[in-house]
Amino acid sequence: MKKGLFITFEGIEGSGKSTQIIQLADYLKMKGRGVVVTREPGGTLIGSAIRKILLDPKFSKMDYHAEVLLYAADRAQHVAEVVEPALKNGDIVISDRYIDSSVAYQHYGRSLPLDFILDVNKYAIQGLKPDLTFLLAVPVALGLKRATQVAADRIEQESVEFHERVEAGFQELAASEPARWRTIDGTRSIDEVHKEIIKAVGMLIKM
Numbered sequence: 001m002k003k004g005l006f007i008t009f010e011g012i013e014g015s016g017k018s019t020q021i022i023q024l025a026d027y028l029k030m031k032g033r034g035v036v037v038t039r040e041p042g043g044t045l046i047g048s049a050i051r052k053i054l055l056d057p058k059f060s061k062m063d064y065h066a067e068v069l070l071y072a073a074d075r076a077q078h079v080a081e082v083v084e085p086a087l088k089n090g091d092i093v094i095s096d097r098y099i100d101s102s103v104a105y106q107h108y109g110r111s112l113p114l115d116f117i118l119d120v121n122k123y124a125i126q127g128l129k130p131d132l133t134f135l136l137a138v139p140v141a142l143g144l145k146r147a148t149q150v151a152a153d154r155i156e157q158e159s160v161e162f163h164e165r166v167e168a169g170f171q172e173l174a175a176s177e178p179a180r181w182r183t184i185d186g187t188r189s190i191d192e193v194h195k196e197i198i199k200a201v202g203m204l205i206k207m
């Protein structure tokens, strides 16, 4: 039985997800809420090992189906070990990425069939959908410039066209389910984006 609130952040690399998640978590904790901050891939010990395989540039020959299955394996462990227990406990769970990233990157980005991704992930998420999903929208050039100031990982090394397809995919997902998604202009200042996010969260819970 779920009692907490499940919030996810989506967007391309460098859209500002991690920055905003830290600020939102601090704000909610200040308001006395129980908050669990987590991420995919790598929200568990097993997930950290899977993440290393997924992002290592030396695995440039990874089969796209293997990629989907590895992200889903990470997700299955993450939902079972972190997200479900925290929600049962009544916490607010904030995750940096969830199943929408698999649809955006592996369906829109890699052009794999949507059904394949949804079928595989059915076993990983066990019916658990986010209550609220933020899309931090930024132009690809800006996101990649922000993200690749340190060495680019296996996914970041993909072409600009790949990242354009992913960003367009996120926009399509957000438009198709407006009750769950809030699209935020991520090009504005960190503080302006934060204020819009807490306004949206405030509409779901009393703060």
Ligand code: ADP
Binding pocket: 011, 012, 013, 014, 015, 016, 017, 018, 019, 020, 146, 147, 186, 187, 188, 189, 190, 191, 193
């Ligand atoms: P993500 O988690 O989406 O990859 P990050 O939060 O790690 O993105 O941000 C990537 C980089 O961009 C960091 O150096 C961060 O400080 C910077 N950054 C994040 N949000 C903004 C913003 N609104 N304006 C300018 N720089 C930002």
Ligand code: TYD
Binding pocket: 012, 013, 014, 015, 017, 018, 040, 041, 055, 071, 096, 097, 098, 099, 101, 102, 103, 105, 106, 155, 156
């Ligand atoms: P990460 O460093 O966490 O990126 P960011 O800081 O931008 O969130 O790397 C995760 C990478 O994995 C990122 O390029 C997106 C990609 N990804 C997928 O391709 N499919 C997925 O299902 C997930 C969760 C992430």
